[in-house]
Amino acid sequence: MIWIVLIPLAAALVTAMLAPRLSPQSRVPERLAMLGAFVQAAIMFFIVFQFVTVATFSAGPWVLAEPIPGITLAFHFEPLSLLFAVIASILWFATTLYASGYMRAHGETALPRFYCFLGISISATLALAFSANLFTMFVFYEILTLSTWPLVVHTEDETARRGGRTYLGVLIATSIGLFLPAIVWVYQLAGTVTFTPGGVLPAETSGVVVSLLLLLFVLGVGKSAVMPLHRWLPAAMVAPTPVSAFLHAVAVVKAGVFALAKIVVYIFGLNISSDVLAHWIIWLPAITILVASLIAMREDNLKRRLAYSTISQLSYIVLAVLLFSPEGTLAAGLHITMHAFAKITLFFGAGAILIASHCTKVSELDGMGRQMPLVFVCFAIGSLSIVGLPPAGGLWSKWFLGQAIVASEYPGAWLLLGVILLSALLNSIYLLGIAVRAFIKPFSGAATIEAVPWSMRAAMLIATGMTVLLFLIPMPLHEWLVVLTLSIR
């Protein structure tokens, strides 16, 4: 079943091989990508509904190679992985649909390269999801960083190159400088880096070492964008909108928090006594939540505002994970899902606005809601989900996160809850404010509104539909995650 990670890669390679023979107008690259994405999503659904049993998860890892004795390149099936892979597959399909309209309408060039590296990134994301140990995870983490770089610098101008440099600089520096040493350290302490339910660190490890390791991981997994290592995410916004939407709201950043979740659950273990941990580490994401929200309020560029909102939301997940409780992990899993669908809706909206009116600034959007009702209704629902209001799925993840915080024995848990609530207030100002402005303020008439391609609208509807659906019937997802949290205890 692990072979599904090869589907996007195959689509990418075929695109690369055909590329020299294609004319710039050829639609083959997006057709291939869409075919791959469709097959992938279909197989994913089939697996989830037909095949997954308890036995699937208890099966041993599938070893591809053993480069260093005791350290393998290996994959396994595990509930958290499967959840992440399903989300990524669904949204990959939505994104290719969206991109096929956007890239043409925006007059982007070098499309075969774009779809090729998009495919490689998806493969890396899926492989990262299924990795059975820290080493494998690190391998695909790095491949993901490198394969998204050409997408960030896609336009090849000076701004893009500068953004690409920050992107690569921060991600590579943190991964090699902090993440890798942390992995080697775990190997030294535990003699293994395999993800094991209950953790691998020996019980006698001192609290200082555990805390230091945790800090190395939290900062080293730079893709989770915990401040002060968040700068790459706004820098990556120079990429075409589908890339920002899919990679920098879903695949790449969620790979970061997902990696952290797996590390906490399967390397540290949830049974770790909370008195050995340095409690201040949890304040890193807490501060990030607030500061990023505050910065987002001041950003006039729509994509950059969404990027800071992403930074803030990612830290919700990091915070949930760092609670070291099953309830926290459950809330993290829920928020990974809810935020993925909501944020991709918002980015799709930003791209649609750009295509229709060539506006990139929030202050230019006055009255546009009545010109583009569909786009802005979807945008508003996405915003509601981020804030945590009905009728959107974001409500549930915030609900369970609040419960987890209250249930935790962390000193100052009430203060953390305060942070969450205050941030929700800020979210509603800087996100709902956009929709309000678009619907209520008078239209200036400065911008001419063009039609949005149907494929972009369809993609937006899929994402928004999922957000609403997850509000109406969150229980299957919740039950799934409960089973997961029981299995990892």
Add this chain to the structure above:
Amino acid sequence: MSYETQLIVVILLPLVVAPVCYVVPSPRVAWLLTLATAMSCFLIAVQLLLAVLDGGGFSYHLGGWAPPVGIEYRLDVFAAFVLLVLTAIFLVCQLYAGSLTGKSGIKEIPLAIAPTFFAATLLCISGLMGIVVTGDVFNLFVFLEIASLATYAMISLGRQRRALTAAFQYLVLGTIGATFFLIGVGLLYAETGTLNMQEMSTLMPELVDRRTTFTGMTFVIIGLALKLAVFPLHLWLPNAYTEAPSVVTALLAGTSTKVAFYALVRMTVSVFGLETIADTPLPLILLIVGALAVIVTSAQAILQVNIKRLLAYSSVAQIGYMVIGVGLLTVEGLTAGFVHLFNHALTKTGLFMAVGIMLLNTVDAKLPSVAGLGRRMPWTSAAVVITAFSLVGIPGTAGFISKWALLDAAMAQEAYFIAGVIVIGSLLACIYLLRLLDVMYFRAPEKVSEHMPDETLTVPFPMITALWVLAIACLWFGLFTEHSLSVAKLAATNIMGVQ
């Protein structure tokens, strides 16, 4: 042929073919002869390694004189491992050099002196292999000189007159290094009364407190460190690597410094002995100069505009990693050093080959000249990406294995400072290589050369084949390490266990 005979044949074969190459009229014949020799040496080296892994080391007595009277050639796992690396790199480089006999080679080495070049490479490899298999310290000096003289000649073949200065500079410094080594050997001979390595190593523990012995050891180590280009004795290397023809640089990067490293380890760990070394400040010095090499020369590499010089500085930094491995004085440390020798030979030879191919179509070796080549030479550039990743130590490539092994060894000794140095070194490598990739892929050519900017350039077939053999090896040995890491580990246990 018995294994003992093969041991002497592998050294004599290139030595005998070299003069033949020099006198044959056609460059093409000279090349074919060299390639056949390289192939035979490689096959013999494979057999020898398998034999050693199977049944342990063995020795050949030159002229039938038993040691310590006669000269002895010994082969253990470490020697066989390095011998295999040498012959493999030599073979790939000769494949690459096949283009020199064609039209595209004109830019590298003039056709008229191509036979001289082939003769020189054969002499060089013969000398280098001799250093690896000999069990006699004076004989090591002789082979060192054979290899060095051939190297000076090869460097001076560079197209620009600066190559002559570079060759002369290396000649002066190389001779000083060899002289230091010889003085050291003389002093040790005066103390121990033997030149045989094994005999000397058994006598060392009693003599180590004498001042003469200590002086002799110091001279030997400094002499070899100069040949190895250990920071701060590396000043000859960037010039030599930059000015030599690319094929020569590729060959030297994969063989010459590796053999000097072998000689340093052989003399310190095997001959002087681990206990002896552990009592001296040598391990600490090795760690310090290694760390300085990694940081300082990596930083210097970032400042370079000439690509070959950039890679040359990076080579000095990589030597730093290997030296750190020895300085840790543990089996893990030596393993890391050895496996880095293997992986870096593949990586750096590949990179220099790729640069050589790119230079066929550019004005000079400066960074701006390769702008836009990513699209015009897709296959060459893709190989640059792979080998560059391997040099940085991106997981999945060979370079990662050695970085991991070294980090692991440093952490096991709780040498967190060294671990930090390794990490910072990787980050610096990332910076200078991404600069190269950035220019190649994302910058438009500054001036239009005689070719159209979008035209795909043709690359001589032997060159691209050789390059891709190494690029694929970089990927292969990043995943499947039973022939690199495991053998390196065996070599390290073997060489430390003997003492």
